[in-house]
Amino acid sequence: MKDFLTVTFSSFVLSVTLWIIWFFFLNFDANSLSDLFPSLFYLPHAARVLCIVYFGYKAIPGLYLAELWGPLYVIPGAYGIEPLLTPLISVLSVPLALETLALLGFKLGRNIESPLNKRNYKHIALITIISAVFNSFLVNLYVEGSSITTSQNLNDVLTFFMGDIIGTTLVFIVLAVILKPLFVRNNKINPS
Amino acid sequence: MSKFYRNIYDALSMLYGLEQDLNLKHFTPNELKVFHTIITQSHEHDRSVNITDIVENSGMSRSTVYKTLKKLSGEGIIDLEQSPTDKRESLVILNSLS
Numbered sequence: 001m002k003d004f005l006t007v008t009f010s011s012f013v014l015s016v017t018l019w020i021i022w023f024f025f026l027n028f029d030a031n032s033l034s035d036l037f038p039s040l041f042y043l044p045h046a047a048r049v050l051c052i053v054y055f056g057y058k059a060i061p062g063l064y065l066a067e068l069w070g071p072l073y074v075i076p077g078a079y080g081i082e083p084l085l086t087p088l089i090s091v092l093s094v095p096l097a098l099e100t101l102a103l104l105g106f107k108l109g110r111n112i113e114s115p116l117n118k119r120n121y122k123h124i125a126l127i128t129i130i131s132a133v134f135n136s137f138l139v140n141l142y143v144e145g146s147s148i149t150t151s152q153n154l155n156d157v158l159t160f161f162m163g164d165i166i167g168t169t170l171v172f173i174v175l176a177v178i179l180k181p182l183f184v185r186n187n188k189i190n191p192s
Numbered sequence: 193m194s195k196f197y198r199n200i201y202d203a204l205s206m207l208y209g210l211e212q213d214l215n216l217k218h219f220t221p222n223e224l225k226v227f228h229t230i231i232t233q234s235h236e237h238d239r240s241v242n243i244t245d246i247v248e249n250s251g252m253s254r255s256t257v258y259k260t261l262k263k264l265s266g267e268g269i270i271d272l273e274q275s276p277t278d279k280r281e282s283l284v285i286l287n288s289l290s
Binding site (some may be wrong): 003006007010050053054055110118119120121124172173175176177179180182183 | 196
């Protein structure tokens with residue numbers, strides 16, 4: 001129970017922090033809510049990937065609460081879309097990616113022998129890309145009422161996809177730079 | 193080690209691998225100041241700067257600037273070449289970031 005609460009709290013804090021940073025960089029204008037949807041760099045996708053890959057599926061409630069918190073309480077109607085089910089689809093895109101990879105024989109582990117090694121950033125990048133595909137496609141499918149036909153819809157799907165990938169890449173690089181002194185001090189960290 | 197911290201350790205290992213492959217530079221405040229001075233002076237005068245230019249414009253002592261330049265040179269960020277006009281001076285050449 002204690003572990004669950006720690007994971008929920010950590011996931012919530014990380015996701016909310018990234019949401020606030022993302023929101024700040026958008027230079028938000030209350031008169032243009034629709035500009036938030038979709039975004040070309042969506043930082044909170046990094047929280048989804050990091051928390052679900054490293055903490056497991058028990059991070060889902062914390063992430064879902066964080067995804068609800070912004071659009072419901074900070075800026076109501078921030079995305080201009082249905083605020084309850086779409087965040088859930090977005091959060092579940094990462095488990096969906098992990099399950100798809102597991103079905104294909106790439107099970108997540110922490111050793112060099114693991115087909116999908118959580119200590120290898122290239123494997124995390126693969127999970128990010130597949131989850132971004134699921135997120136962009138499924139959310140837009142839900143929003144557009146189960147059909148993506150016009151070029152505007154396709155453009156939204158592509159922007160969603162690129163936004164998740166660029167946002168996650170930015171977060172990973174910034175974290176790697178910020179945490180570099182920690183790596184240097186604790187040279188026991190050894191990715192295998 | 194608790195499961196939570198082991199997961200954090202795994203995440204740090206992943207970020208460490210990314211940092212190693214990208215070879216991200218982490219400047220100290222002195223290195224940042226010297227590097228900034230080199231760039232601004234090179235741009236302002238449209239020529240390679242020498243150590244005296246950096247000392248005068250960074251507000252740092254000659255020995256600190258010299259030590260910092262040696263370190264930047266060792267990391268391949270800059271090259272130090274003897275000035276053709278003044279043998280006592282070294283010119284600071286910025287390397288490309290490729």
